[in-house]
Amino acid sequence: MRTLAPSSATRQRSPATDLAIAILIAVATGLVAALAKRYLDFHLGIPGHAGVGWIAVLVSGRLINGRVGMATVAGLSMGLWGVPVGLGHSLAYNMMLYGMAGALLDSGTLVRLPLHRAWGAGLAGIIVHVAKFGVIIGHAWVSGILRRVEVYGFIRAFGNHIVFGALGGVLGWALWRSGPRLRRRLAAVLRR
Numbered sequence: 001m002r003t004l005a006p007s008s009a010t011r012q013r014s015p016a017t018d019l020a021i022a023i024l025i026a027v028a029t030g031l032v033a034a035l036a037k038r039y040l041d042f043h044l045g046i047p048g049h050a051g052v053g054w055i056a057v058l059v060s061g062r063l064i065n066g067r068v069g070m071a072t073v074a075g076l077s078m079g080l081w082g083v084p085v086g087l088g089h090s091l092a093y094n095m096m097l098y099g100m101a102g103a104l105l106d107s108g109t110l111v112r113l114p115l116h117r118a119w120g121a122g123l124a125g126i127i128v129h130v131a132k133f134g135v136i137i138g139h140a141w142v143s144g145i146l147r148r149v150e151v152y153g154f155i156r157a158f159g160n161h162i163v164f165g166a167l168g169g170v171l172g173w174a175l176w177r178s179g180p181r182l183r184r185r186l187a188a189v190l191r192r
Contacts, residue, residue, distance in 0.1 A: 019067075026070040029061030030077025033098070034085045037078070047157040048129060048164040054078065054098075055125045055165060059172025062105045062124075063115055064179070075102020097135055101128045118173050125169020126162050133161040 013021075036053030058078070062071040078101075079094035087094055104110055104127060114120035137154070 022065055022067045022070050023073060025065045026061065026073035027077045029057060029065065029074040030079075030098075031081045031085075033057035033061070033074065033078040034081035034087065037082070038085045038087055046160060048133065048161040051125075051129045051132070051161065051164045052168040052171060055101075055129055055168025056171035056175060058102060058105060058128070059115065059121050059125060059169050060175040061172075063121075063173070063176040068111075069106055071105035072099065072102040075099045075105070078102070093139075097132055100135065101132055104128050104131055115173065116176075118170050121169040121173035122166040123169065125167070125172065126165040129161045129165025129168065130158070133158065 033054040036057050037050055040053035041050035058071065058074055061074050065071075065074070076095060076099040078098040079091065079096075082089065082094035082098065083091050089097075105124060110124050110127060113124050115124055
């Protein structure tokens, strides 16, 4: 009796390969989030407006790469990429802000949120953005540095972070949701 080797289509990947792929996706997500933060900041003088882009990328990355811990890796990667991309902060400050944002997306409370629903992703975006706002306000208070948010008004800036966080979360959900449709359309265009 002769046994045939399984075809490449039916072979299973090793757990180490799956982990390596998940880490690569998380690092790429961090890069895209850093680019979104850098190039979607239009310097409007409105605190929190740039959060829409990077939060959308982190939320969609969390939905795409559901392995536990990968949102934290993506946030830390965003902090690392922030220096060469030019976010204008130190490596430690970037790692603290965006690593914390990713860790929140991996936290027990947010893991239980239905990110696959628009309202759950929007709520996750609010929590992440408000937490980042809290870190910035705490840093400004401790260091005595006058920040734009303090000039603009604490309550108004807080409200902006809620609105832009929700928009970023919902946009991340929409990007994740439209992924299969976009892939089908791209495949159809390439077949022409």
